[in-house]
Amino acid sequence: xxxxxxxxxxxxxxxxxxxxxxxxxIIPLFEDYLIVIAFDKSDDKTLRKLCxxxxxxxIEIIINPMPLTNIRVENICNARxxxxxxxxxxxxxxxxxxxxxxxxDVCSSPINVPVLFNALKRDDWDAISFNRNDYYDIWALSxxxxxxxxxxxxxxxxxxxxxxxxxxxxxDECEPGKxxxxxxxxxxxxxxxxxxxxxxxxxxxxxxxxxxxxHDWIALTARALCQPIGxxxxxxxCEHRYFHMKAAIVNGARxxxxxxxxx
Numbered sequence: 554x555x556x557x558x559x560x561x562x563x564x565x566x567x568x569x570x571x572x573x574x575x576x577x578x579i580i581p582l583f584e585d586y587l588i589v590i591a592f593d594k595s596d597d598k599t600l601r602k603l604c605x606x607x608x609x610x611x612i613e614i615i616i617n618p619m620p621l622t623n624i625r626v627e628n629i630c631n632a633r634x635x636x637x638x639x640x641x642x643x644x645x646x647x648x649x650x651x652x653x654x655x656x657x658d659v660c661s662s663p664i665n666v667p668v669l670f671n672a673l674k675r676d677d678w679d680a681i682s683f684n685r686n687d688y689y690d691i692w693a694l695s696x697x698x699x700x701x702x703x704x705x706x707x708x709x710x711x712x713x714x715x716x717x718x719x720x721x722x723x724x725d726e727c728e729p730g731k732x733x734x735x736x737x738x739x740x741x742x743x744x745x746x747x748x749x750x751x752x753x754x755x756x757x758x759x760x761x762x763x764x765x766x767x768h769d770w771i772a773l774t775a776r777a778l779c780q781p782i783g784x785x786x787x788x789x790x791c792e793h794r795y796f797h798m799k800a801a802i803v804n805g806a807r808x809x810x811x812x813x814x815x816x
Contacts, residue, residue: 591632659741679749683815698777756795
């Protein structure tokens with residue numbers, strides 16, 4: 554069992570040491586690994602810290618040569634796609650998995666290694682992310698009846714509050730030993746079976762998501778939120794939503810959440 558460990562880095566110097574302590578703990582779960590990081594221009598010493606880590610770990614750093622746009626999620630999406638392009642071009646023998654993890658505070662608290670170990674022993678998922686005491690990542694989450702982006706409704710904060718209550722209850726009440734089936738989820742750390750994501754990239758434009766959604770999903774979300782049909786005053790959407798939905802459509806990818814807490 555071999556894995557890529559991927560992340561996007563921008564101005565996260567103060568978290569690098571703690572994140573790599575967690576990476577150090579999960580490396581022994583695999584026969585081999587390669588850490589691949591997409592670096593965007595930062596206002597701190599993130600790049601120097603990452604280069605220092607090369608003394609201990611097998612790391613490839615991809616430095617983005619292009620100027621950043623003023624749309625944050627577009628920049629993150631581009632960075633994640635750079636990671637995908639790199640690991641697909643490497644095509645290392647036996648590397649069946651890829652981990653995508655945030656390199657900031659989200660993944661800096663001590664990791665619960667047995668939770669990840671238990672997930673790796675299962676064969677009933679193609680993408681698995683994990684619960685948290687505070688399930689914060691509502692933007693990446695799509696699960697019936699809350700499928701369309703929470704920030705494309707008139708009262709996004711109320712939508713987030715309602716969906717957070719929903720997913721907490723769903724995961725708390727999940728049958729022991731079962732995984733929660735969803736359409737999209739990330740929550741800062743996810744592991745993927747690469748074969749189920751071949752030919753799929755990240756996309757940040759909400760219009761691309763709408764193109765592949767079932768026709769009634771936006772209306773279903775609106776009814777569940779008790780808000781009017783989603784507003785369209787911006788094109789930004791979470792890059793994970795398209796990645797997961799598209800993989801499910803073209804490759805039958807099984808997107809799951811573990812009710813267990815990883816961080």
